[in-house]
Structures are given as structure tokens and as C-alpha cells.
Amino acid sequence: xxxxxxxxxxxxxxxxxxxxxxxxxxxxxxxxxxxxxxxxxxxxxxxxxxxxxxxxxxxxxxxxxxxxxxxxxxxxxxxxxxxxxxxxxxxxxxxxxxxxxxxxxxxxxxxxxxxxxx
Amino acid sequence: xxxxxxxxxxxxxxxxxxxxxxxxxxxxxxxxxxxxxxxxxxxxxxxxxxxxxxxxxxxxxxxxxxxxxxxxxxxxxxxxxxxxxxxxxxxxxxxxxxxxxxxxxxxxxxxxx
Numbered sequence: 499x500x501x502x503x504x505x506x507x508x509x510x511x512x513x514x515x516x517x518x519x520x521x522x523x524x525x526x527x528x529x530x531x532x533x534x535x536x537x538x539x540x541x542x543x544x545x546x547x548x549x550x551x552x553x554x555x556x557x558x559x560x561x562x563x564x565x566x567x568x569x570x571x572x573x574x575x576x577x578x579x580x581x582x583x584x585x586x587x588x589x590x591x592x593x594x595x596x597x598x599x600x601x602x603x604x605x606x607x608x609x610x611x612x613x614x615x616x
Numbered sequence: 617x618x619x620x621x622x623x624x625x626x627x628x629x630x631x632x633x634x635x636x637x638x639x640x641x642x643x644x645x646x647x648x649x650x651x652x653x654x655x656x657x658x659x660x661x662x663x664x665x666x667x668x669x670x671x672x673x674x675x676x677x678x679x680x681x682x683x684x685x686x687x688x689x690x691x692x693x694x695x696x697x698x699x700x701x702x703x704x705x706x707x708x709x710x711x712x713x714x715x716x717x718x719x720x721x722x723x724x725x726x727x728x729x
Contacts, residue, residue: 541660607652
């Protein structure tokens with residue numbers, strides 16, 4: 499199993515350009531997530547999906563859109579890139595295992611995409 | 617609401633000495649807690665997780681953490697640091713039906729020879 503993969507690994511954009519980041523997982527996970535990591539701020543949730551065809555906003559969704567047309571793929575789009583979107587983007591996935599104290603399970607992370615917007 | 621606070625942004629230890637990375641959490645219900653590690657220019661790897669079974673949780677590479685409800689803490693420890701432990705460590709809390717994670721701001725561990 500490849501786990502969680504992300505493409506591309508690196509990208510440089512000019513302000514106003516658009517791009518799509520692809521996340522793929524082969525673990526049959528229901529849940530998928532997109533995070534951004536900035537120095538001194540940990541990881542912050544952008545959008546997430548609890549199943550094929552569903553998406554929801556996270557903590558910092560502005561300027562991003564997502565789609566989950568297939569269970570194994572979760573796409574993150576930037577329609578008009580801004581320098582403030584320079585960051586490292588991580589995708590993660592998990593499946594839901596009810597523990598009896600709420601529902602939680604380990605999230606598995608991809609290797610990240612380093613995006614620079616000039 | 618849930619939150620997590622990592623009390624030290626940087627920790628430096630000598631090789632062979634104990635490691636202590638401190639984390640306090642806030643949660644309106646019994647949380648699930650995790651420690652993740654990130655080596656330079658790498659993704660995140662799960663070190664260990666607490667989900668209510670035992671308060672002392674053992675993880676990979678000799679790390680362990682103790683859940684203390686009375687102190688709302690989940691500190692990460694290792695008896696003897698190795699050079700390969702140099703990395704950034706994140707304390708994370710999660711819960712709820714959507715399994716959203718709330719990350720701390722990270723502790724950068726340096727290991728001196």
C-alpha cells in the first residue's frame with residue numbers, strides 16, 4: 499500500500515494563478531482532510547470530507563475549494579493564488595472506529611506539498 | 617471547544633539524557649490525544665495516542681506519554697535521547713463525529729552530541 503500520496507511535491511505560482519493539489523489514499527478511508535502548515539502555527543484544517551461527494555469547511559477555508567468525486571481522491575483548489583497562501587499543505591485520511599467515547603481514529607498524513615506564491 | 621498548548625517552543629537536550637515535552641489540553645469532554653513527530657522536510661508520523669484505555673501510553677522509538685486528567689496534561693517523555701530524535705513534535709487533540717484534529721504549535725527538539 500502506498501498510503502497517502504500528494505502531487506505535486508513542490509510548486510511555484512504567480513499571484514492570481516490557479517492550481518489543484520491532488521491527494522490520493524489507498525486505505526479505503528472514509529474521511530479525508532486538507533491542512534496547511536505555517537511556521538509557529540502548527541497545522542490548521544482547511545477543508546475536510548466525511549465521504550464521497552461531501553465536503554465541509556475547516557478552520558481556514560477562505561481562498562480554497564475542494565472536491566471529493568471519488569472516495570480515494572480529495573482535491574484542493576486555489577482559484578486565484580495569493581502570497582498569503584504560501585505554505586506547506588498536508589493531506590490526511592482516516593476511517594471512523596467508534597470507541598464508545600465519541601468517534602476518533604488515527605489520521606495518516608501524506609508527505610506534503612510545498613507551495614510558494616510570488 | 618477543544619485546544620492544546622505546548623508549553624515550550626524549543627527544547628535542547630544532550631544525547632543520552634531524558635526528554636520531556638510538555639502539553640496541556642482543554643476539552644469539554646474526554647478527549648483523544650496524540651503526539652506526532654515531523655522530521656525536517658518530512659510528513660507527520662504518529663508517535664502514540666491516548667483513547668482512554670490506559671493513562672500511560674507507550675509509543676514508537678521509546679517514547680511514552682501519561683494522561684493526567686487532574687492536571688489536563690499529556691506530556692511526552694523518553695528516558696534517553698538519541699540524535700535521530702531531533703525533530704518537531706506536535707501534541708494533538710481530537711474528538712467528535714468528524715474526527716477533526718486540533719494541533720499545538722509544536723516543540724522543536726534539538727539533541728546535542
